[in-house]
Amino acid sequence: MRIALASDHAGFALKAILIETLKQAGHEPVDLGPDTADSVDYPDYGKKLADHIAAGESPFGIAICGSGLGISMAVNRNPACRCARVSEPLSAALARQHNDANVVAMGERLVGVDMAKAIVDAFLTTEFEGGRHQRRVDKLTNC
Secondary structure, three states, X not given: OEEEEEXXXXXXXXXXXXXXXXXXXXXXXEEOOOOOOOOOOHHHHHHHHHHHXXXXXXXXXXXXXXXXXXXXXXXXXXXXXXXXXXXXXXXXXXXXXXXXXXXXXEEOOOOOHHHHHHHHHHHHHOXXXXXXXXXXXXXXXXX
């Protein structure tokens, strides 16, 4: 599966680790930058990821900054994206199951590597439940 990743400088190291983890699991990670750990602005990379998801170039995305907060806000400015900022696997699974989240965000300064891997695994292996949740997701898309 194609999975797009973007970060700012504060999420650069975790992004690199997750790219390798995704490759080892047989996925096709798409690195939307940045290419170095030099200081950059998270809104630029959140928008780049959101545009990529909205264009249908990848079904899912992973956004990383220092806290996960700023980049998740940037991604969510695009109405085609439902980005959930999480810090543990249960929230990642619920974001998929109940909210049909297509992007997960996390903070490199707050989430360790093993926890980040568990978050990504939960996010990618949980299906949207639909049913009673669908009308709420439709409202998110159309508000």
